[in-house]
Amino acid sequence: MPVVQGLIVRRMEEQDVPQAHAIDVASSVLPWSEHSLRFELNHNPAARLWVAEVKDESGVERVVGLLVLWVIVDEAHIANVAVHPDFRRQHIGQKLLTRGLLSASEEGVRSVYLEVRRGNQAAQALYRRLGFFETGIRPRYYRDNHEDAVLMTLENLQPDAVQRWEE
Numbered sequence: 001m002p003v004v005q006g007l008i009v010r011r012m013e014e015q016d017v018p019q020a021h022a023i024d025v026a027s028s029v030l031p032w033s034e035h036s037l038r039f040e041l042n043h044n045p046a047a048r049l050w051v052a053e054v055k056d057e058s059g060v061e062r063v064v065g066l067l068v069l070w071v072i073v074d075e076a077h078i079a080n081v082a083v084h085p086d087f088r089r090q091h092i093g094q095k096l097l098t099r100g101l102l103s104a105s106e107e108g109v110r111s112v113y114l115e116v117r118r119g120n121q122a123a124q125a126l127y128r129r130l131g132f133f134e135t136g137i138r139p140r141y142y143r144d145n146h147e148d149a150v151l152m153t154l155e156n157l158q159p160d161a162v163q164r165w166e167e
């Protein structure tokens with residue numbers, strides 16, 4: 001597993017799109033297209049796009065994770081989150097969510113929603129760790145294999161509580 005050094009989480013920029021897209025392709029059977037990522041970045045005023053970036057042994061920056069949130073007044077929806085397979089279980093997903101949801105909470109977001117595949121235990125474990133709980137099921141939601149979606153919600157999001165996730 002590559003050593004994580006110099007990890008930062010920052011807003012996605014145009015030049016990050018190809019690397020972010022490659023991570024999504026490696027992480028999802030229904031990845032977003034580069035066009036969709038560019039649309040979210042440039043044309044969706046509700047979208048907040050983040051990347052996690054590390055430095056390799058030569059000090060060169062590399063994008064290893066992405067997060068897309070949709071923010072509507074006091075609610076946010078986690079539209080996409082993924083970490084490159086070679087960099088998982090090093091708290092990068094957690095840091096992405098912490099940074100993105102801290103920023104959202106500072107904008108006034110108080111509730112966060114998402115759908116996750118019933119079989120995706122890794123993501124569900126991460127979300128539960130941050131305080132999300134299961135609120136429902138959308139039967140046969142995913143069009144590739146008709147897997148159920150589990151709906152998860154985080155209520156009463158507050159900036160000081162999000163900051164404590166990293167402690």
Ligand SMILES: CC(C)(COP(=O)(O)OP(=O)(O)OC[C@H]1O[C@@H](n2cnc3c(N)ncnc32)[C@H](O)[C@@H]1OP(=O)(O)O)[C@@H](O)C(=O)NCCC(=O)NCCS
Nearest residue numbers: 027081082083088089090091092093094116122123125126
């Ligand atoms: C879900 C995902 C983003 C997690 O990213 P990650 O950087 O590996 O997760 P983290 O290292 O931040 O995990 C933080 C905590 O979540 C839980 N967790 C994460 N992955 C887990 C796994 N595979 N099994 C069990 N628990 C897991 C653990 O509690 C972990 O803390 P610990 O390592 O100290 O025990 C990553 O697995 C991924 O990209 N999956 C494919 C895309 C995807 O499923 N996206 C979510 C769609 S809803």
